[in-house]
Amino acid sequence: EAGVTQFPSHSVIEKGQTVTLRCDPISGHDNLYWYRRVMGKEIKFLLHFVKESKQDESGMPNNRFLAERTGGTYSTLKVQPAELEDSGVYFCASSQGSGARAFFGQGTRLTVV
Amino acid sequence: GQQVMQIPQYQHVQEGEDFTTYCNSSTTLSNIQWYKQRPGGHPVFLIQLVKSGEVKKQKRLTFQFGEAKKNSSLHITATQTTDVGTYFCAGPSARQLTFGSGTQLTVLP
Known part of the structure; x- marks a missing residue:
C-alpha cells in the first residue's frame, strides 16, 4: 500500500514568490x-479536510495560505506571497476516520530567503 | 479550543537510563496517540490508547492513559541511542488532531 506522498521534498524560494x-x-x-513544524518545535495544526470540505482551518496563519482538495483526493497548499517566517517543514497526514491514527508524508522543507 | 501540553520539552539521558514524557489535555479525549519523529524524519505512529486507565507495552516502551482520559505518559526503560528523537502525543477532537509540543530526547552514549 502506498503511503502519503508529498511534493516537492525541498523548496527554496525568495520572499514574495x-x-x-x-x-x-x-x-x-x-x-x-x-x-x-518550525525549527524543531511543535507540530502546529494548519487545517483539516474531510473529503473535499474544510473541516477546520483555524490553524491557517493568514490569507497568504490557501489549501484546496478538489475532488477529495490530493490536496495543495499554496503560499502567496511567501514571507521569511513561512520557512519550516510542512507535513501532510491522512487518516481513515476523524480521530484515527494519522499517516504522515515525508514533509516538504520550505526555505524562504 | 483543545490544548495538548507535554513536558518536559527536552530531556538528555545517559544510555541505559530511563525516560518519561507526560501529556495533558485540556479536554477529555476519546483516545490518545503517540508518535515518534527521528531527526530529519517524519512523525511515525507508535500506539493508540482508548480505555480509561489503559496501559500498553511495546518492548521497553510503556504507555499509560489516565483514568480521566485527559493525561497520558510514555516511559522508556533503559534507553538506547536508537530511542533518540522527538516524542509527540496527539489527541483528537471532532475537528482536528491536536499534537502536543513534543519532548525531544537525546541519549548520550
Whole structure:
C-alpha cells in the first residue's frame, strides 16, 4: 500500500514568490491534515479536510495560505506571497476516520530567503 | 479550543537510563496517540490508547492513559541511542488532531 506522498521534498524560494505544495493521501482516506513544524518545535495544526470540505482551518496563519482538495483526493497548499517566517517543514497526514491514527508524508522543507 | 501540553520539552539521558514524557489535555479525549519523529524524519505512529486507565507495552516502551482520559505518559526503560528523537502525543477532537509540543530526547552514549 502506498503511503502519503508529498511534493516537492525541498523548496527554496525568495520572499514574495509563490510556492505550491502537494500532498497525495493514502487512497480511501477521507481525512487529510496539513501541519507545520518550525525549527524543531511543535507540530502546529494548519487545517483539516474531510473529503473535499474544510473541516477546520483555524490553524491557517493568514490569507497568504490557501489549501484546496478538489475532488477529495490530493490536496495543495499554496503560499502567496511567501514571507521569511513561512520557512519550516510542512507535513501532510491522512487518516481513515476523524480521530484515527494519522499517516504522515515525508514533509516538504520550505526555505524562504 | 483543545490544548495538548507535554513536558518536559527536552530531556538528555545517559544510555541505559530511563525516560518519561507526560501529556495533558485540556479536554477529555476519546483516545490518545503517540508518535515518534527521528531527526530529519517524519512523525511515525507508535500506539493508540482508548480505555480509561489503559496501559500498553511495546518492548521497553510503556504507555499509560489516565483514568480521566485527559493525561497520558510514555516511559522508556533503559534507553538506547536508537530511542533518540522527538516524542509527540496527539489527541483528537471532532475537528482536528491536536499534537502536543513534543519532548525531544537525546541519549548520550
